[in-house]
Amino acid sequence: MTEPGSEAPPEIAFTFDGQPIRARAGATLLQAWIAAGLPLTENVGCMGQGVCGACRVLVRRPGERLAGTALACEMQAEAGMQVSFVDHFPARRAHAYDLHALTDSWTALEQIDRVFPEARHCRHCGGCDHACPKGIAVQRMVTLAAEGQAFAAAALFDHCVLCNLCVAACPEHIDPAHLGQFVRRMTAALTLRPADLIARLREIEQGGQPIDPEAPGANPAAAPSP
Amino acid sequence: MTRPYPAALAAWRGAAPAPAVASPLPVPALLERFHPDRQHSAMVTLAVGSSAGQPCRAELAALLQADALVEDVDIAGAPVLEADVLVIGGGGAGCVAALTAARAGARVLLATKLRLGDSNTVMAEGGIQAAIGAEDSLQRHFEDTLRAGHFVADKALVAALVSDGPAAIRWLIQEGMSFDLAPGSDRMGGQLLRRKPGGATAARLLSYRDFTGLEMMRALREATLLQPGITLLDRHPALELLTDDRGRCAGAVLHDLAQGRPVLARAGATLLATGGAGRLHAAGFPTSNHYGATADGLVLAYRAGAALRDMDSLQYHPTGIAWPPHMTGALVSEAARASGAALVNGLGARFVDELATRDVVAAAILREIAEGRGIGRDGVEGVFLDTPGLEAREPGILAQRLVTLTHLAGRAGFDAAQEPFLVRPTLHYQNGGVAIDAAGRTAVPGLLCAGEVTGGLHGRNRMMGNALLELVVFGRRGGQAAAEDARGERPRSIGLNHLAEWRRGLIAQGLPLTRRTPILFPPYGNFDATADRGRAA
Numbered sequence: 001m002t003e004p005g006s007e008a009p010p011e012i013a014f015t016f017d018g019q020p021i022r023a024r025a026g027a028t029l030l031q032a033w034i035a036a037g038l039p040l041t042e043n044v045g046c047m048g049q050g051v052c053g054a055c056r057v058l059v060r061r062p063g064e065r066l067a068g069t070a071l072a073c074e075m076q077a078e079a080g081m082q083v084s085f086v087d088h089f090p091a092r093r094a095h096a097y098d099l100h101a102l103t104d105s106w107t108a109l110e111q112i113d114r115v116f117p118e119a120r121h122c123r124h125c126g127g128c129d130h131a132c133p134k135g136i137a138v139q140r141m142v143t144l145a146a147e148g149q150a151f152a153a154a155a156l157f158d159h160c161v162l163c164n165l166c167v168a169a170c171p172e173h174i175d176p177a178h179l180g181q182f183v184r185r186m187t188a189a190l191t192l193r194p195a196d197l198i199a200r201l202r203e204i205e206q207g208g209q210p211i212d213p214e215a216p217g218a219n220p221a222a223a224p225s226p
Numbered sequence: 227m228t229r230p231y232p233a234a235l236a237a238w239r240g241a242a243p244a245p246a247v248a249s250p251l252p253v254p255a256l257l258e259r260f261h262p263d264r265q266h267s268a269m270v271t272l273a274v275g276s277s278a279g280q281p282c283r284a285e286l287a288a289l290l291q292a293d294a295l296v297e298d299v300d301i302a303g304a305p306v307l308e309a310d311v312l313v314i315g316g317g318g319a320g321c322v323a324a325l326t327a328a329r330a331g332a333r334v335l336l337a338t339k340l341r342l343g344d345s346n347t348v349m350a351e352g353g354i355q356a357a358i359g360a361e362d363s364l365q366r367h368f369e370d371t372l373r374a375g376h377f378v379a380d381k382a383l384v385a386a387l388v389s390d391g392p393a394a395i396r397w398l399i400q401e402g403m404s405f406d407l408a409p410g411s412d413r414m415g416g417q418l419l420r421r422k423p424g425g426a427t428a429a430r431l432l433s434y435r436d437f438t439g440l441e442m443m444r445a446l447r448e449a450t451l452l453q454p455g456i457t458l459l460d461r462h463p464a465l466e467l468l469t470d471d472r473g474r475c476a477g478a479v480l481h482d483l484a485q486g487r488p489v490l491a492r493a494g495a496t497l498l499a500t501g502g503a504g505r506l507h508a509a510g511f512p513t514s515n516h517y518g519a520t521a522d523g524l525v526l527a528y529r530a531g532a533a534l535r536d537m538d539s540l541q542y543h544p545t546g547i548a549w550p551p552h553m554t555g556a557l558v559s560e561a562a563r564a565s566g567a568a569l570v571n572g573l574g575a576r577f578v579d580e581l582a583t584r585d586v587v588a589a590a591i592l593r594e595i596a597e598g599r600g601i602g603r604d605g606v607e608g609v610f611l612d613t614p615g616l617e618a619r620e621p622g623i624l625a626q627r628l629v630t631l632t633h634l635a636g637r638a639g640f641d642a643a644q645e646p647f648l649v650r651p652t653l654h655y656q657n658g659g660v661a662i663d664a665a666g667r668t669a670v671p672g673l674l675c676a677g678e679v680t681g682g683l684h685g686r687n688r689m690m691g692n693a694l695l696e697l698v699v700f701g702r703r704g705g706q707a708a709a710e711d712a713r714g715e716r717p718r719s720i721g722l723n724h725l726a727e728w729r730r731g732l733i734a735q736g737l738p739l740t741r742r743t744p745i746l747f748p749p750y751g752n753f754d755a756t757a758d759r760g761r762a763a
């Protein structure tokens with residue numbers, strides 16, 4: 001239903017998880033999988049927006065020696081491609097912290113060190129950068145975070161979709177994806193204090209924002225037409 | 227009739243910037259004639275269940291008035307898990323509820339169909355409403371929401387929603403979510419960036435770039451993974467609720483997709499947060515929703531005895547992608563229109579106030595297409611969303627503030643600063659759902675609901691930004707109430723007690739027992755729950 005495809009576009013052939021598949025040209029890898037009648041109950045989420053990081057695949061084109069990563073909802077099928085899903089592995093809980101307990105911004109660097117001690121031992125192999133389907137400078141983020149440059153590190157992870165491919169790629173178990181979220185969450189929770197929000201919260205607490213359910217604007221008769 | 231793409235492009239270029247046109251058709255007539263929910267065969271009257279007699283979208287009614295996927299024999303001997311609170315659905319509402327319940331001291335089991343966070347929440351773009359502006363007020367937010375919903379929303383729920391709004395934003399910041407600041411504003415003591423959502427009387431939409439939902443879900447997912455007291459079950463969709471001999475909800479039958487076998491989750495209180503129904507493709511529309519939006523929660527709650535409301539009201543987002551075909555249905559955020567992008571027909575003319583409510587804008591687009599002023603390209607029809615015009619007026623806005631939109635155009639193979647999008651309405655949101663009170667409780671003791679699965683907040687039309695607010699506000703309220711309910715009397719003689727009467731009802735109404743629901747995945751997912759269970763046997 002998402003694919004009208006009334007006219008018959010040319011077909012291409014490629015391999016997906018070991019299965020030979022024929023797909024219409026222009027179809028994404030995920031659409032090709034479905035159209036081939038294969039069951040889809042995992043490795044799928046937003047289906048095309050490229051924001052959930054669920055449909056991770058390894059893709060190798062003919063003539064390429066190394067496979068690259070991609071999101072199957074974004075990448076279009078090409079003839080001769082070899083594609084395989086990278087299954088989700090449950091998150092480990094190695095890097096545990098309680099955001100609410102981090103109240104002292106003077107100790108931010110210590111906190112990063114304590115929760116993610118491996119970040120100091122990055123061997124700059126670039127595995128994480130190569131793995132990231134969003135082209136994020138993961139290694140640079142790890143370096144900045146280990147130096148305590150929290151804002152700069154957080155900014156680099158703006159577009160992260162939590163696919164965790166960099167976690168799988170890192171030989172030092174640094175968990176870059178979770179380190180990235182840690183610095184992002186910490187900077188927001190410790191430094192974002194909007195005056196307008198705070199003023200409104202105070203007003204509400206002091207009873208200054210009552211709601212009148214019977215006000216003229218809350219009922220159809222007197223309401224101005226939109 | 228329909229303008230071919232090149233001719234329409236020339237008309238658009240020739241007329242740019244397109245002049246404003248007052249909609250010549252009055253709003254009631256426009257909706258009556260062109261809104262998909264007003265078409266004759268769209269609705270049926272529910273014949274069984276707590277809401278019998280109410281009109282309901284036909285595609286939904288077919289799932290609601292069906293038999294369960296499981297019988298007593300299927301669950302005999304299934305492994306049993308125990309919790310105080312069972313949360314079903316790992317999107318925004320589910321995570322907020324699980325966090326809240328766990329922090330209130332409950333042992334929480336969080337079961338979700340896909341992976342934690344794979345949801346509609348992660349896809350939200352435009353923003354979240356909260357009345358924080360000095361010129362704005364809770365009352366205005368209250369009235370705007372009621373008016374946009376055509377005055378049928380539950381006032382008590384709307385009052386709860388808007389009153390908790392500012393506190394919900396503070397809560398999100400405390401969980402580590404960022405928000406855009408007004409230009410030049412400081413992080414400490416500054417102002418948040420605010421924009422006016424369609425149908426609002428004040429600038430009230432807060433955002434994080436144009437991927438607000440991703441930023442929210444990232445923070446919530448990390449928080450949930452790290453929260454002591456929450457046990458997470460990925461790939462465990464709920465198949466049916468469990469009930470005790472007095473009709474109290476006692477947990478759910480889950481399906482372990484990795485093993486292909488049922489698991490029983492028993493709990494003192496159960497909270498459904500399964501989201502929406504876009505993947506039913508009502509009226510053949512494409513959808514903006516994630517893959518798991520198949521109305522499962524509605525089916526489960528209804529069979530267990532909960533009441534539904536406004537089931538005849540879906541939301542069609544005006545600007546879904548019409549072309550290229552491999553991206554059909556994907557959303558072009560309302561942020562584009564909120565920032566000033568115009569809608570232009572095949573004649574190069576505007577035809578509607580772009581900031582009118584979504585139902586009105588969607589109906590206006592469908593009217594242009596129906597009356598031959600649409601634009602045709604490779605067999606699909608739509609109208610233009612004039613992003614180049616926006617960029618010309620505000621240079622840099624596409625790259626800086628409309629990141630997702632720019633990225634979307636790139637994937638479609640064009641430059642949004644040079645070429646307009648071809649758009650048409652896409653199935654976006656379920657306005658109605660399970661009836662709840664202000665604590666999230668349903669008519670079934672022990673069963674609560676939060677998020678898109680519920681009804682009553684949005685009336686017959688949801689405003690942009692109120693769904694994200696809803697999932698936080700009612701996730702918190704529901705999570706708290708669930709933790710309290712779980713401390714009360716525990717369910718006893720647990721099983722599928724509600725099914726016998728349900729089946730009698732179906733038979734009495736002459737409805738077939740052959741259809742089994744929920745469907746869990748869309749038909750093109752090539753999955754059959756009954757067959758999958760056979761895999762383990």
Ligand SMILES: Cc1cc2nc3c(=O)[nH]c(=O)nc-3n(C[C@H](O)[C@H](O)[C@H](O)COP(=O)(O)OP(=O)(O)OC[C@H]3O[C@@H](n4cnc5c(N)ncnc54)[C@H](O)[C@@H]3O)c2cc1C
Pocket residue numbers: 314315316317318319320337338339340343344345346347348349350351352353354355438439462463464465499500501502514515516518519520522523557654655676677678679690691692693694695697744746
């Ligand atoms: C593209 C898009 C853009 C949007 N933009 C905005 C916006 O800018 N502002 C706004 O306010 N709203 C927006 N919305 C709406 C908003 O995102 C959703 O209404 C809201 O996020 C719903 O949250 P939820 O937690 O109720 O449901 P979801 O986030 O959809 O979560 C439901 C979860 O339950 C799971 N589930 C489903 N069935 C089962 C089952 N049987 N068993 C177990 N788990 C199950 C699903 O897989 C999913 O993980 C947008 C929606 C979409 C699709």
Ligand code: SF4
Pocket residue numbers: 053131132133134135136138159160161162163164165166167176177
């Ligand atoms: S999780 Fe890692 S690999 Fe995935 S998008 Fe984020 S930074 Fe890139």
Ligand code: SF4
Pocket residue numbers: 121122123124125126127128129138139142169170171172173174176
């Ligand atoms: S993969 Fe790990 S060790 Fe290698 S560069 Fe990235 S963070 Fe450093």
